[in-house]
Each structure stands twice: as C-alpha cells, then as structure tokens.
Amino acid sequence: MTGFIRDPYWARPLVSYTVMNLLDDLAREQSVQAVRQVAAIAGSPDHLLVAPPETFHLSLYAIAPVRSDFDKDAWWAEHGAQAFSVFRRWCDTHTAVTLHFRQLRATSTAIIAIADPEDAVWALRRMMRAEVPQPPGGTPNYDMIHMTLARYARPERLPADFAAQVAALPLQIDIQLQQASVMRETAYPLLDGKPVETRPLKEPEKVI
Numbered sequence: 524m525t526g527f528i529r530d531p532y533w534a535r536p537l538v539s540y541t542v543m544n545l546l547d548d549l550a551r552e553q554s555v556q557a558v559r560q561v562a563a564i565a566g567s568p569d570h571l572l573v574a575p576p577e578t579f580h581l582s583l584y585a586i587a588p589v590r591s592d593f594d595k596d597a598w599w600a601e602h603g604a605q606a607f608s609v610f611r612r613w614c615d616t617h618t619a620v621t622l623h624f625r626q627l628r629a630t631s632t633a634i635i636a637i638a639d640p641e642d643a644v645w646a647l648r649r650m651m652r653a654e655v656p657q658p659p660g661g662t663p664n665y666d667m668i669h670m671t672l673a674r675y676a677r678p679e680r681l682p683a684d685f686a687a688q689v690a691a692l693p694l695q696i697d698i699q700l701q702q703a704s705v706m707r708e709t710a711y712p713l714l715d716g717k718p719v720e721t722r723p724l725k726e727p728e729k730v731i
Contacts, residue, residue: 587658
C-alpha cells in the first residue's frame with residue numbers, strides 16, 4: 524500500500540465559494556510541464572486525475588468550502604455581502620505580487636506546488652476568518668500557500684517511492700497575483716463555475 528487515495532469529490536457537482544486566481548498563460552504552461560514530469564514518475568498520465576489546463580487556478584481562501592455539506596447558496600445569501608466587503612477591502616489595500624512556487628509535494632490525495640510565504644495571502648486569510656462568520660464545519664486553516672496540480676486516478680499503480688521522486692523534481696512556477704475572483708464553483712475541481720466578482724489588487728508604486 525502506498526498511502527495514496529483517489530479523491531472522492533473529483534468531477535462531482537459540488538457548490539463552493541472561493542477566493543481564487545486563474546493562471547496566466549506562462550504560469551499555466553509551467554504548471555502543465557510540472558504535471559508532465561509527475562506523470563512520468565507515476566508511470567502513466569492515466570494514473571493521475573488532471574483538470575483541463577484552462578481551469579488551473581490558485582485557491583487563496585475557501586469562504587464556503589467544497590469539502591463540507593451544507594446549503595452554501597443559502598449561507599452565501601446571508602453572509603455573502605460581508606465576505607464581499609472583506610474581499611474588496613483586501614484588494615484595495617494590498618499590492619499586486621508575484622507568488623513563487625519552488626517545491627512539489629505528494630500528499631495522500633494530491634500533488635501540490637508550494638509557494639514561498641507571501642504576506643498578502645496571509646492577510647486575506649486572517650481577515651476572512653476574523654470578519655466573516657465561519658460556515659458549518661469551519662474553513663481550512665492552511666499553514667502554507669499551495670496549488671493543486673493533480674490528484675490520483677490509480678493510486679495503487681504509483682511506485683512506492685513516488686512521494687520522494689516528486690519532492691526531488693525541480694519546480695519554477697511564478698503566478699502573477701494582480702487580481703482575484705470570488706468564484707462560485709459548481710463542479711469540482713472548477714470543471715464548472717463562474718466568477719461572482721473579479722477585482723484588481725493595488726498597482727505597485729513606481730520607482731522614480
């Protein structure tokens with residue numbers, strides 16, 4: 524046994540509300556290349572679950588998470604205005620940044636890319652948790668900034684040293700966090716959904 528499992532939520536119709544950033548063309552290509560390298564280690568692309576590249580995204584904060592069972596639209600109708608207020612204030616007060624992903628990790632359910640720490644992302648998470656009522660079951664309290672690249676279709680076919688081989692891969696993915704969206708997701712992982720609102724972050728001050 525490898526300890527890896529197939530994600531039971533994959534391709535299911537599930538509602539969530541999440542602050543996220545869709546990738547630009549360069550970051551998307553960097554991500555696709557990383558997935559190709561992981562698939563080679565896995566032994567076949569068929570051993571992985573990979574969403575279409577155009578759906579690749581970075582989740583910044585799960586306001587009403589995928590992995591929880593409650594009426595998220597009803598909850599949003601009650602608390603969405605408060606979440607929007609925090610989201611807009613965060614965008615208006617934090618400067619656009621580049622997130623640098625330099626580490627790959629194979630968890631029990633996914634292959635993730637991990638970014639260097641970035642204060643703007645931590646600020647969003649602190650503000651949302653402090654100022655928006657927690658939904659039933661709460662929200663994830665992540666200790667890292669990460670992006671999911673793939674999950675497992677055939678975990679029993681992965682090599683015993685899969686995690687070690689993945690961790691040893693070089694990684695360079697740079698994501699321009701210039702704007703963010705509150706997304707209503709209706710099929711996981713973002714196989715269907717639409718932005719409820721997209722807003723730019725502050726432009727960096729120009730050095731004269």
